[in-house]
Amino acid sequence: MIMKKLLILLLVTIGAPSMAQKMEGVVTYDRTQDYVKIMSRMTFLSLDQKERMKATNKNYSSRPTQMVLYFNEDQSLYTNESEYWRSENGQWSYRNSDYIIRRDFKQETKSDVIEMLGRTYLIDDSLKTPQWKILNQLKDIAGHICMKAETEDPIKQQKVVAWFAQDIPVSAGPEQYFGLPGLILELDLNDGDAVITASKIEMRDVSKELTATKKIKGKKIKTADYDKLIKDHIQTSTKAQENPYWTIRY
Amino acid sequence: MRKLFLLLLLTVCCQAAFAQQSNRITIRGSITDTSKAIMPGATVMLLTPKDSALVNFGRTNDKGAFEFRNVKRAPYILKVSYVGFLPLQVEVNPDNSEVTDLGALPIKPIQKELLEVVIKAAKAPLSIRGDTIEYNAASFKVPPGSTVEELLRKLPGMQVDQEGNIKAQGENVTKVTVDGKTFFGSDPKLATKNLPADAISKVQVFNDKTEAAKTTGIDDGKREKAVNLELKESHRKGGFGKVTAGVGTKDRFQLRGNYNRFNTKEQMSVIGLGNNINQTGLSFDDYQDFRGSQSFNWEDQGDFGFYSGGVYFFGGDDGIGVPITGGGSNSRGFSRNYAGGANYNYDTKKTKLSSNYFYNQSGLTLNSDLEKETFLPNSSFLNTDHKSQGSLTRNHRGSARFEQKIDSLNTLVIIGNLRANNGNTALFSDQNFFEGPNQETRTSQTNFANYNQFNGFQLATTAIYRHTFRKKGRNFAASLAYNVNDTDGSAQQRSTNTYFNDTTATGPSVFRINQDNVTSSLRTEIKSSLDYTEPLSKTTFWETFYNFSLRNDKVDRDVFNVGDQGSVRNETLSRYYTNDFTYNRIGSLIRYSDKGFNVSGGLAGMWFHQAGQFASNQGSPNFTKVDRNYFSVVPNISVNYNKKNKRFNAGYNVNVNQPQTSDLQPVVDNSNPRFIREGNPNLLPSLTHRVSGGFGVFNPGSFVNVFVNVNYGYNINQIVYNQTVNELLVTTTRPENISGGTSKGGSVYFSFPIKKTKAVLNTNFYTNLNKFPTFINGIPNQTNNNNYNAYMSLDLTPSEKFTFYPTFNFSITDTKYSVNTAQNLTIYNYNYGGNMNVQLPKGIFFNGRMSYQIYKNPKFDFRQELPILNLAVYKLFLKDNKAEVRLTAYDVFNKNRGITQQAYQNYVQTERVQTLARYFMLSFSYNLRGLKSQMRQNNYIY
Structure with a gap:
């Protein structure tokens, strides 16, 4: 709804924006995940176990994976920068799970390819904008001054903090987040459990990347089914005393 | 026609109903800067006052104007943001009209130095709450031990003069509070001069109402600059510990406890245990609590290149590191165990230091009964062995590890471990040998009593240097290690062997051994390895390595026959020998990694030289010399493939195992007179050609796992213990190389x-x-x-x-x-x-x-x-x-x-x-x- 209103607003009030610069380009993000923090949220572990894990792993940090977001004013596509993960010294590689998040803000549709739980799911549905709160903090990310916004994921019960650029008026964002007055350049899930930060922003024509389609087979489901899958998996894993995020994306 | 009428009717009705007040309104306004210049392209957001939830947003047009149409009639917060300007918040309270016009709203620029220093350079989030600007103190580096005053000096927009008077944005700060409370009276300098900078998480600067306004309750419109210091929630400092004590029947007891103190950089821990329920060492949990961040250091192995059968000790009481036994109970005998130690870790991003001392002792009482049938060509015999053993061993271990990241490309690791141990053992054995079609005839009996004691000292040091080149994938590493093992032991061996079939005039023949021996052995080893990896492409790497080791063994064993004439040196059993082993290996391999395929293949050439000599004593004129050269080419192939939920691996390698030192010693060990062990100085390293493959499927959705593995090994020069059993059923074993x-x-x-x-x-x-x-x-x-x-x-x-x-x-x-x-x-x-x-x-x-x-x-x-x-x-x-x-x-x-x-x-x-x-x-x-x-x-x- 908000999106629709916004579009009407944009069309009606502003008419043709005087700033002629076309808002399109590609953002490269570094995605880091703190497994110790994530494991520390598992209710089935005792404080003793959590603290031991924290102490033992104090000197280790996981290496970021690179993600890319192609965007223009109406559309975005977020995916792995490379199909294969490669170790720092380059001597070891494995295939990244498919994760292709397509958004069309004009049509208010999404078209996602998410590989999880041993299968590939195709989710084509209408868009639902998260309910954002705007906060009073400013921070610089990759040369852009960003403002803080907050929401929460009701399924995974995560606190989500987004930092959006004041000077890139595009609604796109990394992972499955969008719907702010500016491009989201940093996303922080649950106080640092996973952090996705823009490392490079390049303004260029990305119509080719946005329109390119790769045929991927998978099971077609709706957003509601996807939410239910995630919810059930988290419930089952927690009951089985396993970390659900070994097999789904955090 | 009807439809139109209906619509008309509906419109009229609605208008009648909402004539007074429509529930949809328009909010408009325009944005200017402080000099009234229009601001096109500013972001304008409409938020709910309750929780700042985003309702709508837009941007100002080229005239700096904005308009939200058709929004619900309700109070809002209008928020305006523009790069380089302080976000503006305006409360919107719509009146009864259809349009709420907010007029021209000026936005203030962010002070340039705030923008550049705080946001750009320090990458610190800057919080703005109305008038309040908040600095993240952690982003501003001050030397350790600094006061808040020194921290404030670093903050842009703040000045602190010689006397400690504070100015913020040019105005005098009249009040400093800590966590919102006044700190010991009203002098603002008290807090800033006394509080340590590292206790502060945030510094907030804001305009406060004057004291007069606060007391009178009448806002005189004047504002004073005030600073609030927010204390760190926790310095992440703490301690934890646990203790367990138990008493049982049959005098069983157990005690264990540990205590840790830590802060962000340091960790100090002590541990102690005592029991007689066969728990000889630490469980993994205890070990992790004891060693903390330095529990596991995976890259401490200094022998580079592909694996060739080197032994890597982790855990166990025989190793040089802190012993881990898993915390379970040993099911052999009865042991009484005591252990304790202290560990200190210091970790920063660049420097990591760990040191510890650990002592353990274990007293063991072991009574066992053995029944063993031995098969000989065309015959067999049975023997029983009733053994009683008592032993006590003590270990002192000390270790230190130092890791320094010299810069982003160079790392140095130095590890030193030492152990001093001593112990003694008393062993009594009663053996009976049976022969005959049903093993029913007892043909001999052996009783022996042996007392041993030893003192040992071991040292293992390694230094590893790693260099990463700027070119991605190009690496160099070098290591140097020096190891010492110095052990002195002595033993008394007393045995009586009675052979019932071998009769003399006085009855069965009896053969006695009454010997004392003293053995001192010293082994030193210098090792070094080099490794260089060159990327040939993004996916292909070429690794070359070189290993060198020089080992020197020296053993002096004196055996004495103890008789009526006192001790007489036994020239056949006494030994003096030295051995120098030189080992060189050079190898190269290609690694390819792409699209889930990880393949590597390589070859190494190893050359090994042994120069030894032995005789019955140091001064002997005729030493037997051993001089051997050994060369072998060792291949290594490994394939690994990962696909969705499936993985596959295969490999071919050759393990080279050096003979154990005890097998190489030209020494006869007759501590069990019925089972004599001889060493063999001519042993060659054994080679095992091994082919292995595996396949795994894991379905994370259904949780079904299948893993299949196969392997095949072919031994060349395998070290086996050949046996010779004489007619008195005395077995002599000697290690030899056999292939096949x-x-x-x-x-x-x-x-x-x-x-x-x-x-x-x-x-x-x-x-x-x-x-x-x-x-x-x-x-x-x-x-x-x-x-x-x-x-x-x-x-x-x-x-x-x-x-x-x-x-x-x-x-x-x-x-x-x-x-x-x-x-x-x-x-x-x-x-x-x-x-x-x-x-x-x-x-x-x-x-x-x-x-x-x-x-x-x-x-x-x-x-x-x-x-x-x-x-x-x-x-x-x-x-x-x-x-x-x-x-x-x-x-x-x-x-x-x-x-x-x-x-x-x-x-x-x-x-x-x-x-x-x-x-x-x-x-x-x-x-x-x-x-x-x-x-x-x-x-x-x-």
């Missing part, structure tokens, strides 16, 4: 949930088929040892209050001796087990563990059943379950006998060891971090 032995193995693992989260079935089948050649009395013998195992377990977790884990294990060992096919035999081991946990009311838990073991050997009509049942009831109490009281019944049926059955080479044996059997123990634990019931048995690997 093989080992084949295969395993299938399958696990799937019968009912998700409630029941999981795990099955595992594995088999080992070994072909083992030896010479028995000079005749080649081939032992085929085929072992088949089936394992099945069920994880039943129907509720949080009840879990049950039944297991079943079945193993058959089929052994064939070519030297004496009549002796071919099969032994069976079954084990039915179960682990049950029940949560009872009032924080009480119950645990029952059952193990029902059956040993069968049909050929000897041997069958033994051992039901071992352990029960425990425990209660958690106090806040956060910090305390636990536990009652344990160990081996309820009093059946524990420590039985092992083995069939190898040319023998089959059954051993029974007296060990911990039934006892009851009451124990109390207290853990500052809280204790947990053990309802589940899954072990988390972190």
Whole structure:
């Protein structure tokens, strides 16, 4: 709804924006995940176990994976920068799970390819904008001054903090987040459990990347089914005393 | 027509109803800067006043104007943001009109230095709350020990003069509060001059109403600059510890405790334990609590290049590091154990230091009964051995590890470990030998009493330097190691050997040994390795390595015959020898990694030189010399492929195993006069060609796992213990190299949930088929040892209050001796087990563990059943379950006998060891971090 209103607003009030610069380009993000923090949220572990894990792993940090977001004013596509993960010294590689998040803000549709739980799911549905709160903090990310916004994921019960650029008026964002007055350049899930930060922003024509389609087979489901899958998996894993995020994306 | 009318009607009605007030309004306005210039392209957001939720947003047009149409009539917060300007917040309270025009709203620029220094340079989030600007103190570096005053000097927009007077944005700061409260009176300098900078998390600067305005309650419009210091929530400083004490029947006791203190950089811990329930060392949890961040350092191995059979010690009491025994009970004998130590870690991003001292001692009493049948070409004999042993060993260990990141490309690691140990052992043995068609005739008897004592010192040091080049994938590493092992031992050996068939005039012949010996051995080793990796492309890498080691052994062993004339040196058993081993290996391999394919292949050439000499003593004129060269080419191939939920691996390599030092020593060990061990200075390294492959499927959705592995090994120059048994049934073994032995193995693992989260079935089948050649009395013998195992377990977790884990294990060992096919035999081991946990009311838990073991050997009509049942009831109490009281019944049926059955080479044996059997123990634990019931048995690997 908000999106629709916004579009009407944009069309009606502003008419043709005087700033002629076309808002399109590609953002490269570094995605880091703190497994110790994530494991520390598992209710089935005792404080003793959590603290031991924290102490033992104090000197280790996981290496970021690179993600890319192609965007223009109406559309975005977020995916792995490379199909294969490669170790720092380059001597070891494995295939990244498919994760292709397509958004069309004009049509208010999404078209996602998410590989999880041993299968590939195709989710084509209408868009639902998260309910954002705007906060009073400013921070610089990759040369852009960003403002803080907050929401929460009701399924995974995560606190989500987004930092959006004041000077890139595009609604796109990394992972499955969008719907702010500016491009989201940093996303922080649950106080640092996973952090996705823009490392490079390049303004260029990305119509080719946005329109390119790769045929991927998978099971077609709706957003509601996807939410239910995630919810059930988290419930089952927690009951089985396993970390659900070994097999789904955090 | 009708429709139109309807619409008309509807419109009229609605207008009538909402004539006074429509519930939809328009909010408009325009944005300017402080000099009234229009601001096009500013972001304008409409938020709810309650929780700042974003309702709508837009941007100002080229005239700096904005308009929100058709929004609900409600109060809002209008927020305006523009790069380089302070976000503006305006409360919007629509009146009765359709349009709320906010007029021109000016926005203030952010002070340039704030923007550049705080946001851009320090990358610190800058919080703006109305008038308040908040600095993140952690982003501004001040030397340790600095006061807040020095921190404030660093903050842009703040000035602190000589006297400590503070100015913010040019205005005097009249008030400094700490966490919103006035700090010891009204002088603002008191807080800033006394508080340490590192206790502060945030500095907030804001305009406060004057004291006068506050007391009168009349806002005079004047504002004073005020600073608030927010203290760090926690300095992440703390301590934790736990203690367990227990007493039991039969004088059983256990005590263990540890305490840790830590802050962000340092960790200090102490640990201690004592018990007589056979727990000899630390459990993994204890070890991790003790060593903390330095529990595991994976890159401390200085021998680069592909694996060639080097032994890497981790854990165990024989190693040089802190011993980990898993915390379980040793089932051999009775031991009384004491241990304790202290550890200190210092970790920063660049420097990591760890040092510790650990002492442990273990006194062991061991009584065992052995029954062993040995097969010779066309005959066999049986012997029984009743042994009593008492021993005490003490270890002092010290270690230090230092890691320095010199810069982003260079790292240096220095590790030093040392151990000083000593101990003594008394061993009594009563052996009887039987021969005849049914092994019914006792033909000889041996009794011996041996006393040993030793003193040892070991040192292991390694330095590793790693350099990463700027070119991605190009790496260099070098290592240098120096190791020493210095051991002095002495022994007294007294034995009486009676041979009933070998009669003399005075009866059976009796042969006595009365010997003392003193052995001192010193080994030093210098090792060095180099490694260089060059990227040939993004996916292909070329690695080259070189290993060098120079080892020097020196052993001086003096054996004396003790008789009526006193001690006389035994020239045949005394030995002096030295050995110099030089080892060089150079190798190269290509690694390819792309699209889930990881392949590597390479070759190494190894050259090994041994120069030794030995004689019966140092001054001897005729030394026997050993001078050998050995060269071998060693290949190594590994393939690894990962696909969605599937993985596949295959490999071919050659393991090179150096002979053990004890096997190389040209020494005769007659401590058991019926089983004499000789060393062989001519031994060559053994090579094993091994081919292996595996396949795994894992379905994370259905939790079905399948893993299949196979491997085949072919031995060249395998070190085997050839036996010569003389007519008096004295066995002499000597290690020799033999080629042709093989080992084949295969395993299938399958696990799937019968009912998700409630029941999981795990099955595992594995088999080992070994072909083992030896010479028995000079005749080649081939032992085929085929072992088949089936394992099945069920994880039943129907509720949080009840879990049950039944297991079943079945193993058959089929052994064939070519030297004496009549002796071919099969032994069976079954084990039915179960682990049950029940949560009872009032924080009480119950645990029952059952193990029902059956040993069968049909050929000897041997069958033994051992039901071992352990029960425990425990209660958690106090806040956060910090305390636990536990009652344990160990081996309820009093059946524990420590039985092992083995069939190898040319023998089959059954051993029974007296060990911990039934006892009851009451124990109390207290853990500052809280204790947990053990309802589940899954072990988390972190």
